[in-house]
Amino acid sequence: MKTIKDLELYGKRVIIRCDFNVPIQNGVITDDNRIKASLVTIKHALSKGGKVILMSHLGRIKSEEDKKTKSLKIVAERLEHLLRQDVLFIPETRNVEKKLAKLKNGQIALLENTRFEDYPKQLESKNNQELAKYWASLGDFFINDAFATSHRAHASNVGIATYLPSAIGFLVEKELQQLKKVEDPAHPYVVILGGAKVADKIPLLENLINKADYVLIGGGIANTFIKAKGHEVGKSLIDEDSIEFCKKLMAKSDKIIIPIDVKIAPEISKDVTGEIVNIDQIKPDMQCLDIGPLTLELFKKHLATAKTVVWNGTVGYAELVNFSFGTRELASYLKRLDAITIIGGGDTAAAVIKMGFTGGFSHISTGGGASIEMLEGKELIGIKVINR
Numbered sequence: 172m173k174t175i176k177d178l179e180l181y182g183k184r185v186i187i188r189c190d191f192n193v194p195i196q197n198g199v200i201t202d203d204n205r206i207k208a209s210l211v212t213i214k215h216a217l218s219k220g221g222k223v224i225l226m227s228h229l230g231r232i233k234s235e236e237d238k239k240t241k242s243l244k245i246v247a248e249r250l251e252h253l254l255r256q257d258v259l260f261i262p263e264t265r266n267v268e269k270k271l272a273k274l275k276n277g278q279i280a281l282l283e284n285t286r287f288e289d290y291p292k293q294l295e296s297k298n299n300q301e302l303a304k305y306w307a308s309l310g311d312f313f314i315n316d317a318f319a320t321s322h323r324a325h326a327s328n329v330g331i332a333t334y335l336p337s338a339i340g341f342l343v344e345k346e347l348q349q350l351k352k353v354e355d356p357a358h359p360y361v362v363i364l365g366g367a368k369v370a371d372k373i374p375l376l377e378n379l380i381n382k383a384d385y386v387l388i389g390g391g392i393a394n395t396f397i398k399a400k401g402h403e404v405g406k407s408l409i410d411e412d413s414i415e416f417c418k419k420l421m422a423k424s425d426k427i428i429i430p431i432d433v434k435i436a437p438e439i440s441k442d443v444t445g446e447i448v449n450i451d452q453i454k455p456d457m458q459c460l461d462i463g464p465l466t467l468e469l470f471k472k473h474l475a476t477a478k479t480v481v482w483n484g485t486v487g488y489a490e491l492v493n494f495s496f497g498t499r500e501l502a503s504y505l506k507r508l509d510a511i512t513i514i515g516g517g518d519t520a521a522a523v524i525k526m527g528f529t530g531g532f533s534h535i536s537t538g539g540g541a542s543i544e545m546l547e548g549k550e551l552i553g554i555k556v557i558n559r
């Protein structure tokens with residue numbers, strides 16, 4: 172596959188699609204690992220004398236209001252700090268030619284959040300061709316280094332790549348190399364699936380249960396399964412549309428292991444203690460925010476002999492210490508397991524790194540949905556387009 176090393180970048184306008192979709196709380200980036208992971212490619216392009224134009228999305232934009240908290244300006248500031256170099260932040264996604272024309276070789280600019288184009292019309296996410304052509308007109312080369320977005324056919328990755336000579340960056344290259352190692356996993360193969368993108372992840376399960384020996388379900392996804400079992404889930408995050416699907420899946424396969432106890436609390440707050448209950452005791456005014464100790468033991472039992480483990484999505488609201496028990500204990504257990512262990516997803520990677528568990532895993536991927544799709548055996552559309 173063509174990589175950035177194959178291109179002569181000197182004096183060229185090099186668009187690098189990064190994934191700067193980082194967690195931000197109260198205007199502060201709480202985990203910058205995705206930004207740090209992008210630096211190798213950015214530094215390479217700068218050192219080769221390219222005029223570097225960075226693009227990324229941040230969160231999902233469904234209203235004008237969302238735009239107020241999802242600007243990439245904060246990322247530009249963090250980048251300046253990490254690169255020790257000025258980063259020209261352009262607070263627009265269109266009509267940016269004049270500002271970009273000021274870039275000299277070895278200089279760098281970052282455009283505003285590509286998903287600002289998603290409101291009012293979903294131009295970025297629907298890969299609008301006029302938008303893709305416009306963005307492509309800003310560069311001479313396109314580099315996809317946004318591994319975590321490579322399963323999306325959006326204008327800022329697949330769109331631009333259609334109209335420009337393209338290659339992958341170092342981050343994507345490393346992710347592909349690592350994840351290819353488990354395309355044909357050693358068995359027993361166990362997948363742990365958690366996190367909050369419930370509607371995104373539940374459809375993946377159909378394929379996953381064909382490949383894996385067990386799928387352990389925690390976090391936000393588990394609530395929909397608990398509900399599908401006929402239990403109260405109170406105010407928990409669920410995906411109503413997937414309840415029937417979950418019922419059928421559990422009836423069809425005994426590979427799906429869901430929690431037997433959970434930690435519930437009235438709200439997501441660092442000040443609540445919460446209460447551990449069995450899944451048939453969840454109260455209507457409460458929400459499930461972590462797995463309980465019995466579930467942890469159940470998960471460990473299914474992991475004990477695993478030869479390959481893929482973990483995608485935290486099993487609780489791990490940003491808060493009071494709901495991080497399950498995620499912390501699982502990380503500590505997996506680290507000591509004699510198996511290939513792949514941790515995937517921005518939130519999971521952030522939680523594990525923040526808890527100090529960096530070493531001991533085979534690979535910590537920046538991609539959540541992207542890594543799962545790849546491990547399902549699907550070709551990532553944002554990579555395929557580079558290969559065309």
Ligand code: 3PG
Nearest residue numbers: 190192319320517539540
């Ligand atoms: C991720 O966090 O998995 C990527 O940045 C993709 O984000 P998305 O699920 O909003 O497309």
